[in-house]
Amino acid sequence: MLPWARALRAAGLLRSAGAGAGAGAQRRAPRRERCGPGQRRWAAGPDLRHFLRAAGGEPPPGLELEPEPGPEPEPGPAPGSGRVYMETYGCQMNVNDTEIAWAILQKSGYTRTKRLDEADVILLVTCSIREKAEQTIWNRLRHLGALKARRQQQAGPPLRIGILGCMAERLKEKILHREKLVDIVAGPDAYRDLPRLLAVAESGQQAANVLLSLDETYADILPVQTSAGGTTAFVSIMRGCDNMCSYCIVPFTRGRERSRPIASILQEVRMLSDQGVKEVTLLGQNVNSFRDMSEMQFQSVAAPGLSRGFNTVYRAKPGGLRFAHLLDQVSRIDPEMRIRFTSPHPKDFPDEVLQLIQERHNICKQLHLPAQSGSTRVLEAMRRGYTREAYLELVHHVRDSIPGVSLSSDFIAGFCGETEEDHQQTVSLLQEVRYNVGFLFAYSMREKTRAFHRLQDDVPAEVKQRRLQELITVFREEAARANEAMVGQCQLVLVEGPSKRSALELCGRNDGNIKVVFPDAEVEDAAGNQAPARAQPGDYVLVKVTSASSQTLRGVPLHRTALSRAAACH
Numbered sequence: 001m002l003p004w005a006r007a008l009r010a011a012g013l014l015r016s017a018g019a020g021a022g023a024g025a026q027r028r029a030p031r032r033e034r035c036g037p038g039q040r041r042w043a044a045g046p047d048l049r050h051f052l053r054a055a056g057g058e059p060p061p062g063l064e065l066e067p068e069p070g071p072e073p074e075p076g077p078a079p080g081s082g083r084v085y086m087e088t089y090g091c092q093m094n095v096n097d098t099e100i101a102w103a104i105l106q107k108s109g110y111t112r113t114k115r116l117d118e119a120d121v122i123l124l125v126t127c128s129i130r131e132k133a134e135q136t137i138w139n140r141l142r143h144l145g146a147l148k149a150r151r152q153q154q155a156g157p158p159l160r161i162g163i164l165g166c167m168a169e170r171l172k173e174k175i176l177h178r179e180k181l182v183d184i185v186a187g188p189d190a191y192r193d194l195p196r197l198l199a200v201a202e203s204g205q206q207a208a209n210v211l212l213s214l215d216e217t218y219a220d221i222l223p224v225q226t227s228a229g230g231t232t233a234f235v236s237i238m239r240g241c242d243n244m245c246s247y248c249i250v251p252f253t254r255g256r257e258r259s260r261p262i263a264s265i266l267q268e269v270r271m272l273s274d275q276g277v278k279e280v281t282l283l284g285q286n287v288n289s290f291r292d293m294s295e296m297q298f299q300s301v302a303a304p305g306l307s308r309g310f311n312t313v314y315r316a317k318p319g320g321l322r323f324a325h326l327l328d329q330v331s332r333i334d335p336e337m338r339i340r341f342t343s344p345h346p347k348d349f350p351d352e353v354l355q356l357i358q359e360r361h362n363i364c365k366q367l368h369l370p371a372q373s374g375s376t377r378v379l380e381a382m383r384r385g386y387t388r389e390a391y392l393e394l395v396h397h398v399r400d401s402i403p404g405v406s407l408s409s410d411f412i413a414g415f416c417g418e419t420e421e422d423h424q425q426t427v428s429l430l431q432e433v434r435y436n437v438g439f440l441f442a443y444s445m446r447e448k449t450r451a452f453h454r455l456q457d458d459v460p461a462e463v464k465q466r467r468l469q470e471l472i473t474v475f476r477e478e479a480a481r482a483n484e485a486m487v488g489q490c491q492l493v494l495v496e497g498p499s500k501r502s503a504l505e506l507c508g509r510n511d512g513n514i515k516v517v518f519p520d521a522e523v524e525d526a527a528g529n530q531a532p533a534r535a536q537p538g539d540y541v542l543v544k545v546t547s548a549s550s551q552t553l554r555g556v557p558l559h560r561t562a563l564s565r566a567a568a569c570h
Helices: 003-010 048-055 092-107 131-153 166-170 172-178 191-202 250-254 262-274 323-331 351-359 376-382 388-401 420-433 450-454 461-484 563-569
Strands: 031-036 039-043 083-088 121-126 160-165 184-186 207-209 232-236 279-283 338-342 366-368 406-413 437-442 490-498 505-509 515-519 522-525 540-548 552-561
Touching: 083 092, 092 121, 092 160, 092 191, 092 232, 092 279, 121 131, 121 166, 131 160, 131 166, 160 166, 160 191, 166 172, 166 250, 172 184, 184 191, 191 207, 232 262, 262 279, 262 323, 279 323, 323 338, 323 351, 351 388, 376 388, 376 420, 388 420, 406 420, 406 461, 420 461, 437 461, 461 540, 490 515, 490 552, 515 540, 540 563, 552 563
Parallel strands: 083 121, 121 160, 160 184, 184 207, 232 279, 279 338, 366 406, 406 437, 515 552, 522 552
Antiparallel strands: 031 039, 031 207, 490 505, 490 540, 505 515, 540 552
16 A cells, blocks of 8 residues: 555545445544535545645545535534524423523523514424424414515524424425425434534525434433423423334334433432422323433343233333332422323333322322223224223222322324224223323324324314314313312312413412412411412412312412421321
8 A cells, every 4th residue: 555545544534445344444424414405515624635636646446535525615603693582382392302402502602582583593393293283383484484584685684493303303305495494404312413503504504413313312401491480390301212103203203212311310300499390290202111221230120011911012121220210219309399200101000100109299199191092993003002901901000009190191083994983982981081181183194104104094084073072072071070079179289370361360280280270369378387478389279179170170279388298188
């Protein structure tokens, strides 16, 4: 080998054709950024071509060179010089993602604005779970396009628009090509890259990063709470989902399951406690599948058993600290802080978790048990991993283990092949279980899912809507009955703030996550240590329920108290 070739290979600028993948054998391809239709920006320095041209030569046979890099864009302004306006759509995970993204941008020097008209950067954190959610974003982009055009006409500073989250992951190409006004696209695992993407956008080019990660959990980033002084907060403990239900896009937009180290979660919850937050919701696409593999001594622990009658499409995963351990540790941090978690899968409710919920006064006696359908045949087509009978057995076991537990669920109307008989079985499940809270939707087929490739979306839209309305009607009737059973009882309510319908009333939620409204009047302190005063956000108030509907309890305040005191008196 010629001396100059040896020197270049040692510098990593040269590789032999067909070189192996071993360490040092091949230089990693330079990172590419999406800049616009037909353009690529190469983040790399000078290559072999520069040296050969300087010497007046050409590469000898058998040598492979990287593609000729295109012209570098003009450098943009210094990063972090703009004001950012953020909008959040979809689930609680997106609320938490917004806080993570903002923490990253704030650290890079950006400032936050709540006024759309003064923003330099507008970021939409998007949802892709249903077609309606995506259509909402397309409609919003049309409005923002007009705003961007006006800014250009007024010769003001350019407005940059970014699409973040699940819709970015699913529709990157469509967003960049159809909506020329979009400057950056970032998937759920690419928020660390936002400062760089915005710097590229400042040069007038489009930029995207939608790579999914096998290990990204943002464990080292403490989210910046978007509602200053708020009484509640979300804490993400795991990301992604491995269940591969046939209707669901989440595994394709959020990736595989991976969990945060418990130590980082406990640190975040302690910080929120110090800030005065009174309720934390632990978040994950499959939250009770939590499995922290960060500590070596726990990597060989046997996998816990599934709920009776439940199965998965994947093998049991041994090792790691599980959800019961995390829930135990989190609940010990602050006896005055309520703990909730969502969204779980019914398969992952071992008795240890149910026992913890029953024993700890600050773990809310409320469970989300998403059923999706009451028909075993439809559940099989959905790949849910259980039958109607197994689900009902779990419901009875939960109610036996946690007396007075509040239950919520998800249901899909009009899934592929659903018959009228299947639909009636879902109706009867709603009647039998009598949920306190429900989330019901018409089926919306998503590309990439198993249903898209294997099943027919054969239930007409009008039939889906009729069935959905029937489910909603039955749910409300049963929820009203369940809530009416609380009339005359006393409920401990965490005050969130004024009622939206009346400034003379306060609103909060009870242990079962049901909204409670009561007059904003002076109330005594249960301990007798303070003078009567009006309840403030973050206070616990004992309220006697006087009336109920399917969604709301109304009552009169008795006194302010503490969470631990109320539990001791129960």
